[in-house]
Amino acid sequence: MNVFKNFTTQLLAWILVTSFITGGAVGFITLQLTELELAKGQVMLVGTAVALLISVLGGGVIYLIARRPLKAIESASDKAVEVGNGDLTVVFASESTTDRSEMGRLLLSMDNMVEHLREQGTNMRYTADQLTGSAQEIAAAVQEGNTAGESIRSAMNALNKMLEDNVNATYSSMDLLGAVARTMENIRTEMASALDSASEMQQEAESGKGLASTSVDAMHAIAGKVEQSSTLNSQLTEKTGEISRITDVISDISAQTNLLALNASIEAARAGEHGRGFAVVAAEVKKLAEQTANSTQEITDLIVDVKRLVGDTSSSMANVKAEVETGVGLVEKAGGAFATIHSSANEVYSHVHSVDALLDESRGQIDSVVTNSAGIVGMVEEASRYATEVTSAASQQAASLGEVNGAMTELVRVAESLQNETEQVKVEM
Template sequence: MAKHAPNKIINWFRGQIAVKMTSSILLLLLFVCAAFSVSSYLASKSLTTKLEDQFVLRLTTNIENVSKYMTSIPEHADEITGKDQPAYTKIKQQFEQFKKQDSLENVYVLQKVQNKDQIVILTGVDEDFGTEYPFTPEMNSAIKENKLTISEIYKDEFGIHKSVFVPLKNVKGENVGILGIDLDASVVPKTKQELLWTTFTITLIVIVIGGLIAFFISRSVTRPVIQLMRVTEKVAAGDLSAQVAIQRVDEIGKLANAFNEMRQNLDSLIRQIFSSSNLITNTSAQLYQSADESSSSSAQVAVSMNSMNEGVAEVVSSITESTSSIVEINTELSEVTSEVKEMQEMAHKVGAQSADGQQLVEKTLHQMNVIQKEMKHSQEAAQQLGNRSKEIGEIIHIITEIAQQTNLLALNASIEAARVGEQGKGFAVVAGEVKKLAEQSTKAASSITELVSSTQNDSLLVMESIVQGNQAVEQGQSWINDTYENFKVIFNGISVFSNRTDHLIHTLERAERSFEIISNAMQKISGITEEQSAGYEEVAAAAQEQSASIQEITSAIRQLSDMAVVLQSSVQNFKITD
């Protein structure tokens, strides 16, 4: 647990902008305060040095003046044995005058008497003579080395001093004591202490005020950032109704305005995607229904074409049989010339067969009318299929435009997310998925467009084949009408032939010629009918191909509808503004 505590503190420090800003400012203040403290220390040291130099100069000057005085008078301080001596009074009065005149702290004479250190004269003190006062190392050094000695600043029972000492000689020239001057040096440590306390106080005030300023600055910066972070987390969770209410004109305000604009753009994008997905779903349902109807129509056309083909095959078979019968009749007519009775009987048979042929031709004519109507229906269905294909093409064009617009909006969302940076990563992922979906929609729409184009081409071919088949049916109908009329003539001729046996030969000759004409006509009709049957087979094959194409379109539309449903489910995760 203790091992993880530093890591938690480091992670907390790294995860807080306010802590980073406050710490950075405090570190800067500490550096400034440290520099200020060093500068103050150096200034204090320099000032102390200058003060000590001034003390040394004053002490040197004052001790020279006192020494000159001591050498100028006939009395000797080492000969003073008590306070009642005139020399004591004279010298002490002059020392007091030096003290007052030069603002000295003490002027004194110390002497070694019988190995004891004692005061001879000390200004400012009445009971001075004979008082023991141990010599300091500087005093002993002055006596021993016989030179002027200046002490360091020191503290004793009388205060804080800086002193100067010169040896005191007797009549023999021996060093028997010292002549000393003290200056009040309390100003030096006092100045040091005041500078230290001033530096400490200023440093403490700067750190406290700087800390407060850093706290308020970091708070003013991080408060809108935290607010923006919370709103960003809501937007990342799909709540696009959240707004950043920051009224500032600095970079943070611009960032908040840019974020609000990005959120509004994303909200509009999601709205458009939702609306587009609904439109795609509805349009796909309509397309699916239209394609289903077209597929049913194509299947019906194929069934009708197969039925028509079977009917035409029956017509061909009937015409073939009629042609064979006519050939047989023609043969029998050649033999009737020699056998009248057999010819008359054959005439009855021919009459009966002519009646049957007339009924067959009537059936054929009726079937041709039915074929013509079915051809017209097929032509109308093909035209309707072409129109539906055009409508599908227009709708696919709309879908393509929507997918392109969606792709463009997804690109704009990716750009805005990149500007935001780390907060915009969630929005960049969503924009990428929308872009992929738009590209898939574009590819699907392109595939559907190709299928629709192929269907339109097939529809045109079917329409051309139906038109040609319709023309062939009309021509065959005309020929069958002629055949029907010829059968009437044959039937009437045979009736007349039965009643007018005397004109049998002539009538048979005319009948023979007529049968030759009929045979040629039937052969032509048979050839045309076979061609029509082949055309119907092609129409049926084209209808089957169209049905397969429409089934592919239906599958593509179903995929598009599924994609729209997936897009709707993805968009529903977002909460947009009302």
């Protein structure tokens, strides 16, 4: 924009200088026209002088008829006619007429006058040539200036149109940036919600990770208890085996006791009256042996049931142990998943926070761009005003150059006319 200001300032300065030159050209044209008028006056003066010379010559002829030969008078008259026709190379006085007579002095005076006229004619021819050349150069310069002014007007109009387009484009860009800023503000609001959600998810993942760790510890404790229960079941199985062996011994003892009681009863029966007391004891022993056998059978049945229950319990404990081990694996996987979720939640939180910071920075940059765009619009509008002023000045300059061009055309015509007239005057000997 500073370059454009410098350019327009230089252009305005050029127009002012051109105006000054144009004013000088007008002054020069006026001066040359004045000189032409003076030259025309001198030509008229020369004509008048020639006419006066002829009149004087005529009077002199009348006066000298009585004193000089007619031949010299006729020669001077013919030379005066040649002078009147523009031949300034003639010589009136000759060697035969250089005496101190009135005729001789008259002819010498006429030679001096012709010499003076010859000098004036030479000066007029030189002035006419210079005037014609200068006028033609100025006319060409004026024409070039007019062409340059037209180019400047066209360039300024194109520049003004370009500046208007830039202003419109800048306004459109500002509108788009405003829409982008509003969209980014909405995104920022959504990102704030996402940030809150990420923080909440981070906390939930941390809590889930803690619960999973607690569950793993609990499952390991359950697995320990199941292992202890399995050990106790094994011990219980061993003890029930021992009890079963003991009941087998008791059953054998009961059977033997029952057999002994039967033998005792037989012997008591043989003893008759003397063995009646022993028969009662044998009957009680037999009864006790039967009760012992029944109790032992019940114990055996109970032990069988206990063994079956212990077997079922052991099988269930084995299944529970397998399930607990599976549960421990699943809980450990869940803990790993919660750890991954927690790590991902941390990354999401970090990314969302970074995006929010970038949105803040982008919003600041957009605000800066909008502010700078407003400043650019002001500068472009100022440049447009400069371009309008330059176009107006160029139009005024073109009008002035048109007037100067017309005056220069007239000056060239007058100068060429004067040059033609001076060329008709013969001044070289």
